[in-house]
Amino acid sequence: MKPMSEQETKKQIDKLRPICTCAACPSYKGTSETTLLFCYTAKSSKIKNQKGCICGGCPVKKQQELKHIYYCLWGTESEQTDKKKS
Numbered sequence: 001m002k003p004m005s006e007q008e009t010k011k012q013i014d015k016l017r018p019i020c021t022c023a024a025c026p027s028y029k030g031t032s033e034t035t036l037l038f039c040y041t042a043k044s045s046k047i048k049n050q051k052g053c054i055c056g057g058c059p060v061k062k063q064q065e066l067k068h069i070y071y072c073l074w075g076t077e078s079e080q081t082d083k084k085k086s
């Protein structure tokens with residue numbers, strides 16, 4: 001992902017959140033989580049167990065050419081990319 005200003009990031013998040021598919025994911029279902037778009041925002045404080053990740057089929061992942069999965073548990077796209085580099 002290209003670096004974006006704070007305002008651009010907020011706009012991007014508002015645009016992408018409605019197409020995030022996390023709510024249909026087995027790791028998400030049954031938790032009290034209500035937020036979405038973990039790939040851009042932050043890890044979840046409510047999702048604790050890996051029961052599968054459906055990011056692979058998500059239109060956001062495809063559109064934005066995201067490389068990682070399990071954003072709710074492992075952190076945003078940038079965080080996971082940084083971790084790999086270090």
Ligand code: SF4
Pocket residue numbers: 019020021022036037038039040054055058059060061066071072
């Ligand atoms: S890639 Fe995963 S976290 Fe990101 S919007 Fe899609 S389903 Fe949600």
Ligand code: SF4
Pocket residue numbers: 021022023025026027028038047052053054055069070071072073
């Ligand atoms: S990031 Fe992946 S594992 Fe987490 S809720 Fe979304 S689809 Fe499920």
